[in-house]
Amino acid sequence: MTLSEDKISALSELLHQPRQQIVIVAHTNPDGDAVGSSLAWAEALRTMGHQVTCVVPNKHPYFLDWMNGLEEMVIFKTDEEGRAEAAVRDADLIFCLDFNSLSRLEILSELIARNTTAKRVLIDHHLSPDEGFDLMFSYPTSSSTCFLVYSLIERLFGVETISKRMAESLYVGMMTDTGNFAFSFLTPELFRAVAVLIERGISVPEIHNNVYNAYTEGRARLFGYAINRKMQLIEDGTVAYMSLMENEMRRFGFQQGDSEGFVNYALTIKKMKMSAMFVAQRKFIRVSLRSRGDVDVNVFARKYFNGGGHKNAAGGKSFVSMRETIDHYIRSVHEFKEEGGLG
Ligand code: 5GP
Ligand code: MN
Numbered sequence: 001m002t003l004s005e006d007k008i009s010a011l012s013e014l015l016h017q018p019r020q021q022i023v024i025v026a027h028t029n030p031d032g033d034a035v036g037s038s039l040a041w042a043e044a045l046r047t048m049g050h051q052v053t054c055v056v057p058n059k060h061p062y063f064l065d066w067m068n069g070l071e072e073m074v075i076f077k078t079d080e081e082g083r084a085e086a087a088v089r090d091a092d093l094i095f096c097l098d099f100n101s102l103s104r105l106e107i108l109s110e111l112i113a114r115n116t117t118a119k120r121v122l123i124d125h126h127l128s129p130d131e132g133f134d135l136m137f138s139y140p141t142s143s144s145t146c147f148l149v150y151s152l153i154e155r156l157f158g159v160e161t162i163s164k165r166m167a168e169s170l171y172v173g174m175m176t177d178t179g180n181f182a183f184s185f186l187t188p189e190l191f192r193a194v195a196v197l198i199e200r201g202i203s204v205p206e207i208h209n210n211v212y213n214a215y216t217e218g219r220a221r222l223f224g225y226a227i228n229r230k231m232q233l234i235e236d237g238t239v240a241y242m243s244l245m246e247n248e249m250r251r252f253g254f255q256q257g258d259s260e261g262f263v264n265y266a267l268t269i270k271k272m273k274m275s276a277m278f279v280a281q282r283k284f285i286r287v288s289l290r291s292r293g294d295v296d297v298n299v300f301a302r303k304y305f306n307g308g309g310h311k312n313a314a315g316g317k318s319f320v321s322m323r324e325t326i327d328h329y330i331r332s333v334h335e336f337k338e339e340g341g342l343g
Contacts, residue, residue, distance in 0.1 A: 001142050001151065001189065008155050010135050014119065015156070018049045020092040023118070027099035028057040028106040029256065032176030032211060034098040035060050037123070037145040039069045040162075040169040041095060044153050047161060053087035057108040061257020063214040067172065068165045076108045085111060091118040096133065098145040098173075100126035100308065123148055126309055127298050140310070143185035146173025150193045159196050167200035171207055179264065180208070184312065218253035225252065226262050233266075238342065239333050240266035243278040243322055263288040273342050274300075274333070278318070278325055285318040285325050294343050304332040 024042055026034035034056070042052040058077045060070065074083045088094070088111050096102075100122075102109045112120075119134040125142040142148045150170050153162060162170070174194065178186060198204065222244075230242045244259060252258075263277035273295050277288040287305045289297040290313050297314040301307035307316020318325040336342060 001139050001148075001185075001187070003137070003139075003151055003155055007135060007137060008152075011121065011137075011152070012156060014093060014121070014135065015045070015048060015050070017092075020050045021087070021090045022050050022052045022093045022095065023087050023091040024052060024054045024095045024097060025105060025108065025112055026054075026056050026097045027104045028108075030056045030058075030060045031098075031260070032064060033144045033146055033173035035064055035067060035070070035073075036169040036171070036173030036176075037097045037149045038073070039067065040146065040153070040166040041097065041123070041149050042072075043069065043163065043166050043169075044149075044157060044161065048157070053083070053091075055084045055087065055108065057106050059256065061260065062255055063211055063257060064172070066210045066214075067169065069169070076111075084108070085115065088112065088116050088118070091116055094118045094120045096120060096122045096124070097149070098124055098126075100124050100129040100138070102130065102132075123152070127311070128302075128308060141185055143183065143187075143190055144173045144177035146170045146177070147190055147193060150174075150197075151189075154193075162196070162200055164201045167197040167202045168207060171197050171202050171204070172211065175207065176211065180212075215258070216253060216255065219255075219258040222249070222252035222254065222258060223262060223265075226259070227265060231266060234330060235333060235337060235342070237269070238271055238273045239275070240269070240272055241276040241278065241326065241329055242266070243280075243326060245280050245322060249280075263290050266290075267292055276329055278322060278329075280322060283319075285320075285322060287316045287318055287325075289314045289316070295341065300332070300336055300341065304328065304336075 022045055024038045026038045038054045042054050045052045054073045059075050076084045102113050122133040122136045124138055125145055127140045129138045226242055233240050259279050263275050266272050266275035274291045279286045289301055291297040296311050298309050298311050301314035301316045305316030309315050
């Protein structure tokens with residue numbers, strides 16, 4: 001990944017005026033990368049003397065509660081004082097982090113799309129971003145938005161401006177989006193960046209423990225239930241799916257984020273090519289897709305589930321019942337296979 005010189009100059013120019021009002025937004029159901037990149041970028045911009053407000057559509061999962069700076073994030077869903085609206089209205093610049101389409105902001109998308117004259121800058125690593133941003137740092141070969149933010153900070157301000165707190169935030173996104181440094185785009189540059197973060201004093205085992213060993217008993221039992229009772233295999237055991245209904249989630253004291261990672265588990269089966277997870281929400285079913293190697297779930301998600309993402313990790317939505325969603329999945333997988341999508 002090489003950052004474009006022209007874009008760096010354009011961003012530098014945008015940030016040149018001091019004391020600007022800046023808003024940073026990240027996607028719905030913000031994950032470690034969304035939260036980590038927002039917090040680190042906010043601190044970098046504040047160090048430059050800007051006023052920064054971070055806004056997320058809804059709350060982060062509880063296993064990120066320990067992260068420094070979260071208390072200043074405005075959660076749009078429960079923002080009764082209208083802090084997000086005011087910040088967006090007064091903003092000179094809006095940074096859109098870790099998503100490729102304003103629709104990924106769901107309840108917040110209207111506000112960002114319309115109620116502002118601010119310039120919008122995209123910093124993201126998902127495939128096929130929407131048009132309409134004033135400046136775009138779209139790098140799908142970056143393993144996380146945190147690595148992208150790290151690279152921007154390195155180029156614009158120098159790595160010596162990275163505090164321990166920023167380093168922790170950046171590491172969280174690098175770690176979670178790469179499945180603990182196991183997925184794609186694990187470049188020498190990424191590991192050099194991690195080395196710099198360690199030099200800033202972060203503790204890798206402590207962060208790992210804070211994020212991955214912080215679940216409730218209910219989550220552990222829900223995981224067992226989902227794998228044992230709900231995982232179904234089709235296409236000669238090469239494709240899997242799993243579903244969770246609201247009553248099942250209630251039984252295990254479900255909290256947002258509790259089903260994160262379940263979809264990956266089917267891929268621990270050697271011959272598995274693709275895995276799906278369907279989680280019932282109030283208004284629709286959230287779809288998560290994962291694949292191995294050349295099987296492209298970004299294409300699959302776009303074609304069959306109104307979504308997208310990355311080649312091996314994508315998502316989407318379904319607006320019909322769970323039964324119909326699963327039937328649609330089974331049929332779609334079959335069609336996808338016939339067209340050569342499963343290799
Ligand atoms: P997850 O399964 O972890 O929720 O999402 C996997 C990837 O797919 C993420 O990179 C996420 O941004 C993307 N993704 C998830 N849901 C949607 C969606 O509804 N639309 C689009 N375009 N991408 C999604
Ligand atoms: Mn990400």
